[in-house]
Amino acid sequence: MFRTALRNVFAHKARLLMTACAVMLGITFVTGSLVYGDSLHRAATDKATDGYARIAVNVAPNADPANGGRPADLGARTATDLAELPGVAAAAGRVNGFAAVAGRDGKPLGNGTDALGGNFAPAADGKDPAYRFSKGSGPTGHDTVALDEATAAKGGYRVGDTVRVGTNKGAASYRLSGIFRTDGSKLPDGGSLTLFADATAQKLFLKPGRYTNIEITAAPGTDVTQLLGSVQSALPKDTSAVTGAQLARLKANLATSSSDTMSQILLGFAAVALFVATFLISNTFTMLVARRTRELALMRAVGASREQVRRILLTESLLVGAMASVAGLAVGTGVAALLQSLFKSADTPAAPLVLTPTTVIVSILVGTLLPMVSAWIPIRRAMAIPPVAALSAAEYTAPARPGSLRTGLGSALVLTGTVTVVYGALTTGEDARSVIALGAALALTEAICLIPLLSRPVAALFRPLLTRLAPVHGDLAVRNTVRDPRRTGATAAALAIAVTLASGLSVLGASATQYLERATTHALSADYVVKSLGGQRMTPTTTAPLKKLVGATYSPLNQSTGYRLGGSESVLTGVDPATIGKLLRYDVVDGSLDSLAQGQIAVADFKAERAGWHVGQTLPVERQNGRHGSVTIGAIYQADEQSDLTPSITAPDSLVARYDSAPSTHAVLVATDGGPSRAALAGVTHALGDNPTLSVLDRTEIRAEGSHGIGNQLNVFYALLSMALVIAALGIANTLAMSVLERRKELGTLRALGLDRAGVTRMIRLEALLLGALGASIGTVMGVFLGWALGRTLQANVVGYELVLPWGRLALTVLIALTGALLASLWPARRAARVDIAAATAAQ
Incomplete structure (x- = not known):
């Protein structure tokens, strides 16, 4: 059976190519998401913990209730006392604050959110172990500063240049005394770090003689646990101490929270891509089994049992999935590298790719099992065909019947889901979104099941337009599209899912953007708003x-x-x-x-x-x-x-x-x-x-600042949804290609009756456009409906939120879907136009 399945895979490799591509794309998304998430997690961990190995104990004040919950500070006397403890090599008092460096054009250098300032705290040898100077030396005078290498390079500054630095106490000009490198934990990617003399930093960020925290370095051979106990016994009230290792773990947990969130978002979109791929896989095996009824019946006739034939077909799907999974694993690793470059920003540390055994196992298992699960129903349906009937039939189809149990149950669930969504939208309780999610899952799933039933009325709706564009070819395209509603519905359903998500996001994004713009500037009568750079x-x-x-x-x-x-x-x-x-x-x-x-x-x-x-x-x-x-x-x-x-x-x-x-x-x-x-x-x-450090914003900039984040997030989501659109387009190409194979005699007859190659090409392309229009129209309606429902849950707590239909973006989504469908038809149309008339009309 395995040899038979392997031979069948290579015999039908062209027909299974689209299925393999769909599986490969889905696994590519899964692998890319896992590898990118693991790499981001590793990078964030390494960045957050870099430098804590040299710190034995870190001393910091507790939050001060009398100061609005903000941390207090430490006195210089505490640092002196700690430095005298046994086992302490040095106790460096640190001062941290906000300091932005101006470029030669007066604008801040680097990411304003991470514009940091600190103090140069030299030990007895005149060096600060936290900083390694490549040029010049540390600042010692009140009018000198030192810059990190990246910031100095961005500004084109050299030792001895005049640098303007702004803090919360104002801006001043300083002489650049040195350029340094430092630990990753002290300098965020894309940010800047300015070092001041100890007394200057205290004056700018705290008060004279005060420190933010104290870093203790242990003498060689000192036990860190014992040193921690000695330090804790010598600390003043409302002050605590932790080891450098404990602090590193805490920083790592905080740093990886955002990377974990990004990984979850990517996996969510990967699940959507895989869900869309199931329609393509199921549709492909439905058509393959229908084309091979004679072959399967012959196997039954020579003694193969139903179970054996079923195993052969499932083994074929397993082989296709395994090969596609390996390819998807390799491509997904490359996609993760691409994601690193696309999403790289000032807040995203760089790191090598991390491919874990878990990622390999999950990708291979998902890619192998998905085709088997997707092919189960078509295979089970094919096994119900009697051998005699199969041998006498050229093709077996099972179109959806309006009065079938599936249609009745699907209609009931769609109605139930729609009512549930409306109820959740009109309810202001805390569980409203959960109710909408449940209703949306019911309505969307069963609407997809009902798309075969909807294919005829939707095709009839577009028929006048197609026949006006091309009377003969349009009429043939409509007839061919509704010939097998189940196949048409499965193909259009994949596209409908992607369009639903894109349309729903567009509605929510446009409504939220308009609300934020109005909420930001409605109450503003001033000409300008002055804000601190990075919200400091x-x-x-x-x-x-x-x-x-x-x-x-x-x-x-x-x-x-x-x-x-x-x-x-x-x-x-x-x-x-x-x-x-x-x-x-x-x-x-x-x-x-x-x-x-x-x-x-x-x-x-x-x-x-x-x-x-x-x-x-x-x-x-x-x-x-x-x-x-x-x-x-x-x-x-x-x-x-x-x-x-x-x-x-x-x-x-x-x-x-x-x-x-x-x-x-x-x-x-x-x-x-x-x-x-x-x-x-x-x-x-x-x-x-x-x-x-200060930004002077006018009304336009304030409005853009309020909606900028939503626009960026939507663009990322649209880019991720494009994978689902690509898979849906592959489904259309696969359906049309299989349809061409099934209709070779029909196409040859049409050519013999006078239809030229251009006419055949036009007919296939119109079929693709009709499939695209079916999926796009249903997806747009469902997306707007779900966007309205989710928006309603915000109106109770967000005064002024109103539904906005972004007609331009919705039209663009439909246009992209139709363009994808048209592009997907190029290869099938070319094959259809090249059908040999004599060979096709002679086929039995």
């Missing part, structure tokens, strides 16, 4: 120079956390009562915004509704640092809970200063005399000291 913490002193800007009106948004207001956890945002009304649009529904000048607060409507507050109510205030008092609500205003600018609680700066001496400035709103212009933008930038 600003202080009121950062933007104090704006006072000197002539004709400008501004107000910081000073966020202060750790409050219990009337028993409710709250965040207060301090503003300038005299100017905030000109910079932010407050839609007051009760009270007056003028109450801010009287020391009262204004509360967003969603916050007031949840807490049961009203205008005129006096609330007790208590902060984590123990300070307490009371405050009165002077106004309630409409606000979007997801807005990045409109606060949930607006308070006068004087009130916030009473409870928090160092609030974090989230943003600064600025309105200039005469409105936005290049001159106004330059004036604001110059007034802020040409600080590379």
Whole structure:
């Protein structure tokens, strides 16, 4: 049986080629996802743990409740005491902060999110073991800095050049004293690291004589566990110590969370690709078995049992799957390397590819078993054909019957799934999305089963258009398409799945983008918004120079956390009562915004509704640092809970200063005399000291910033879905190719009656377009429906979210599907046009 199966595989290798390609593409996606995920995991782990081997013990302060939950710092005396402990070779106090380096054009170098600053802490030999200088030396004066090699190369800086560096305390120019290399854990990929002299770093990032943490290096032969005990016994209150190995494990777990998420997303799309591939595989074996009924019946007639014939066919599918899996494993490894280059960014560390035994086993097993499972139903159906009937039949087909049990059950489940989705969409409970997911699974699965039944009415709908384009060829294309509804439905179903996902993502993405753009700028009356590069913490002193800007009106948004207001956890945002009304649009529904000048607060409507507050109510205030008092609500205003600018609680700066001496400035709103212009933008930038850590954004940039992330994610998802579209196109090509083989006599007869080669080609291409239109139309309808349902679940918590139908993107998806179908028809159409008339008409 194995030899027979192997001979059959090579005898029908052209027919099985598309099946092998579908399996190979699916396994390519699975292998690529696993290899890329493992490589990303390894890279993140290596990057996060690089450098901790030289640290025996790390000492850091605990979170300080009196400081809003932010970590405290350590005194220089602690570092001195720890350095004197037995077994300690050195105790280096570290200072960490945010420092952006300006290029020669004034713009920050590298990834702003990872623009870091630190201190040069030399030991007795004048060297800092954390940094290895390739040029120059470490900074020792208050006007010198050192840069990492990558940043210095980007800026074209050399030792002795003047470099402008910005921090939360402002910007200043320094002389470059040296260029260094360092551990991966200290310098994120794409980021920058600027070293200051010890005293300068303390002044910029903390306070004189204070450190962020202390790195202890052990003397040779010292037991790290015993050293940890000695260090812990000498630590001051609210300070903790861990070994370098423990800290490395913690950092590795934190660093790999994002890579694990990316791996899960890729595997999800790989599952979609494999699901689409099952339709192609099942369809191929259905057509192959139908073409081989005489052969299979002859085997039965000479003594082979049903079980033996079934085993032969299953062995064929196993051989095809095994060969395709090996090919997919090799190609998938290459795809993982391609993914590394495509998705490489400042946040993605580079690493060699990691091919684990688990990846090899999973890829081979999935690729081998998938064809067997997909071919089981066609093979089982073929085994039900009696040998005598099979020998007398040229071809066996089993078109879907409207009154069949499958159709009735499928219709019931589609109706049930649709009702479930609608119920979930109209429900605002926490389980609404789970209900929609269940309903969508039912509706989508059974809709796919019903596509054979839908093929006739959809083909009738497109028939007038096709016959208008080509009267004879269009009519033949429609007739050939509906000749076998089950085959047509299986082919179109693969395309419908990919289009459903693409359309649903388009609807959700367009709706979310419009909402974010409106939510971001609806309440903004200011001309510019000043933000810290990378979302780093600003202080009121950062933007104090704006006072000197002539004709400008501004107000910081000073966020202060750790409050219990009337028993409710709250965040207060301090503003300038005299100017905030000109910079932010407050839609007051009760009270007056003028109450801010009287020391009262204004509360967003969603916050007031949840807490049961009203205008005129006096609330007790208590902060984590123990300070307490009371405050009165002077106004309630409409606000979007997801807005990045409109606060949930607006308070006068004087009130916030009473409870928090160092609030974090989230943003600064600025309105200039005469409105936005290049001159106004330059004036604001110059007034802020040409600080590379600060971004001055206009309304357009603020709007783009809010929706940029969604657009990037959608582009990645569309790229991943393209694999499913490719597999669906292969299914169309396979169906048409098999159809050409089955219709050789018919095609020869048409040629003999006067249909030229161009006419045959046009007929096959119209069939492909009809298949594409069937899958694209059903997929678009289902995608819009599911996008609407999921969007409805957001409306309860996201004020202002509305359904947006991106007609352009939906039309583009349909156009891509039709183009893919047309391209898939090129080879089958060419084969059909070359059918030999004499040989075809002479065939029995």
